[in-house]
Amino acid sequence: MTKQKKAKPISTGVVGLDTILRGGLPPSNLYMLQGAPGAGKTTAALQFLLAGVEAGERCIYVSLSQTANELALIAASHGWSMDGIRIEELSASDAVNGSSDQTIFQTSELRLDETRQAIEKAIDEYKPSRLVYDSLLEIRLITGDSPRFRRELIGFKAFLAKRNVVALLLDTQDGDGRNGEEVEGIAHGVIRFDKSLEDYGAVRRRVEVSKMRGVPVADGYHDMAIREGQGVVVFPRIVADAAVEAKPTELIKSGVDTLDSMFGGGQEAGTITLVIGQSGTGKSTMASLYSCAALERGESVALFLFEERLETFFRRSEGLGMNLRPYHESGQLIIRDFNPNEISPGEFAQIVQTIVTNDDSRVVVIDSFTGYLNSLPHREKAVRDIQSLLKYLARAGVLTMLIVAQHGLLGQNVGLDVDVSFLGDTVLLLRLTEHDGRLRRNITVVKKRHGPHDLEVHELLIAGSGIKVVPYNPLPEP
Template sequence: MPERISTGVHNLDNVLNGGFPGRYSYLLHGEPGTGKTTFALQFLLEGVKNGESVVFVSLSQTRHELEMIADSHGWDISKIHVVEMKTGEPETEEQTVFYPVDIRMDLTRDAIMKALDTHKPRRLVYDSLVEVRKLSRDPTRFQREMLSLKQTTSEMGVATLLIDLTTDDSNDLELESYAHGIIHLDKDLPTYGQARRRIEVAKMRGVDFFDGYHDMDILQGKGVVAFPRIVPLLAPEEAGGNLISSGVRPLDEMLGGGLESGTTALVIGQAGTGKSTLASLYLHAALSRGEACAMFLFEERQETFFRRSEGLGLPLRSFHKQGLLEIYDFNPSEISQGEFNEIALRSVDENNTKVVVIDSFTGYVGGLPNSNEAIVQIQLLLKYLARRDVLTVLIVSQSGLLGHQMSMTLDVSFLGDTVLFLRMYEAGSTIERSITVAKKRHGPHDLNIRRLEIGKKGVAVLGQTAPETAVRLLGQS
């Protein structure tokens, strides 16, 4: 079996099904600021960790600049042999016939050969090809230089990472054909908020890799981190269908005994109808049974969530301290879909989480640049969680307060196996809440519209509303 070379980039080896497929030449390109140098340092540090000799040939950055990048992540690059190449005029006055660029190209080539002979590296980074193009003066000589380097490093068994800058005139099909693999780094700047970074394995010979774009970020202490897209079929499928109780008998009876594990429940309603409270019921019931749960907050602070739950007689704080309840408080504009997916999967895979609540899905999607893509990604996540026999509760907000103009910004009803509608309506001089099971794929359910009461004593589901009120509520839907 061919040797696999770890990239040193978190999760990228998974995308490549094991890492680089041997000690060949690989092309890494992207625009400025996409993380190319950080990626290269991770690649070399992975070699250092394995006891390999590594070399960084730099035509564009000094060792001091590389150390600054490494220090920002807490990395020690003292064992990386850095060969600094100055691209200014050579310090000689004897040459009068040859172009200075010819002399510089020769000096660069000689320095690389000397570094290969002296350090006998197993990994090499060449940064960057932009400078080599300038020294080569024409495409033919540049291609000849690259082919010569490839042949030399291949004969010596050196895994080589060539760094190139993505520009309008840098597309070099011959260079790309020389490379055994190509990785592209991409950065997109929204109108407001954090830049979105992506990574793509555009080519990799001899590997059945996971193609297409994957979310990526540069995290302090970790460097470049890839977040592979979710493939639901890769999740080990577990037997599902167990009824999960809310702890409120009338509510369970409306649902034909409870919500099924391995399904998704949408809780839909306008502000103040009790959506988050209803989700907390399932969290508290599961935690009381000793099951691990995860709560993902996109609108409410963690402390506010605890206090609200405690005010309803649902003491969730103690379960959080015990480690049974994981709570994540996100700013949706500062987390990518891929990173969120990885956190959710890690919670399920490492902690055997049985109930996941996302509060709210509306807030999550609202902070992302592409809502349609977000829905596709969440659909893949839900399918993965379903195969792991997890009950997922999605909180979905509607606009409006009272009246007939209740609407959802996004149509996500197809995501739910079960859909619970919560409403507020006028009853005389008071405002009442109602609950309806609008959809349930698995088994029978109550179609009546019932009153929902939320108070200091907890949550209660009472008898159905008056017929004229039920008609009015259905009209509001």
């Protein structure tokens, strides 16, 4: 038997969604895009047609729920042109052809027939390769019952199949997301947009490809957003196996010999270090120290700030003799300053992955990991999501440093209600103690999975002249 050649998929026009679909949609089929009002269905539909226009295809937007002017306004808000897209503006509630000989109130059968005929006529005249049908809700209301609605959809599917049209049908879901259950079996694929509003912060959006025949899609939820000028953007979940396995490299050093000796000579590439401590113990200083040493070796560093402002970071580092501004200006030091409430775990993971891949970063710092997790509504899920990112970074041979704060100014408990200790290959503990009328900073390596390490408590000295780690001398016994 001759093996049938697999048809080339067509792009959805949505960044990230094609990745989930392993290249795009199989051609000449009917697909459903479901979601609540405001989930982004219309924007994604326009992107689908614009991708067709860019590919030189004929595209038509059949609108039963929005006017051509409304669609033009949506496109204009992103700076898009509707040139090349035919808008077929219909009404499923009134007589499409203007006839009212029967009565001033048309029967549902007549309205349905006239709507269908007008759509089929427009398709036969324009001969599109891509079609958006917006929306199935109006047709469902006319038919009134599921069997009649299914028959109508099956007939429309057969009509499109004869003309090799790939169609995207928009369907508005209710609060339970159940409106499309009676017709999902008819569609070749079903994509769901999910929108939720937490107690505080921006709207959270997700996408799920709940069905796609013949395509091994990346199932489950993926974060998404609507960006001005970009439209709908999808952030596929990070797959650790996607990273190219890095070759073993030399130990990563801090530039402070006594600190490196505590780690048995330095830290291994491809490991995760948790830097845990109270406020003022020098957690961010450790991050700056390792970043500066890597930059001086000519390596690229990526720093992600969730609490400290960029200018504050630079001034604090400069006060310790580490001038990082020139590295940032040259692009060797990449810094992203986030508003935690405006970014999803999926988007953050994709930003980190892109930077590490494009710039070959060898050291990545998240400062603070506590602030990042505390900004998310479901922290236990966020830890699971970021674990995939950390595995990706480890496979890529990156030293990842997570700054973890403790409760309160002098508190002893980690400021999280979820366990993150398992994330770290290495744990560096910083503490404050009182000695002879002053506070002393203590530094200890409490865990290191790879190789030997020093279990002794040392003192961390932070001054304008630099950073030192010296043996800890406790008070003599009375």
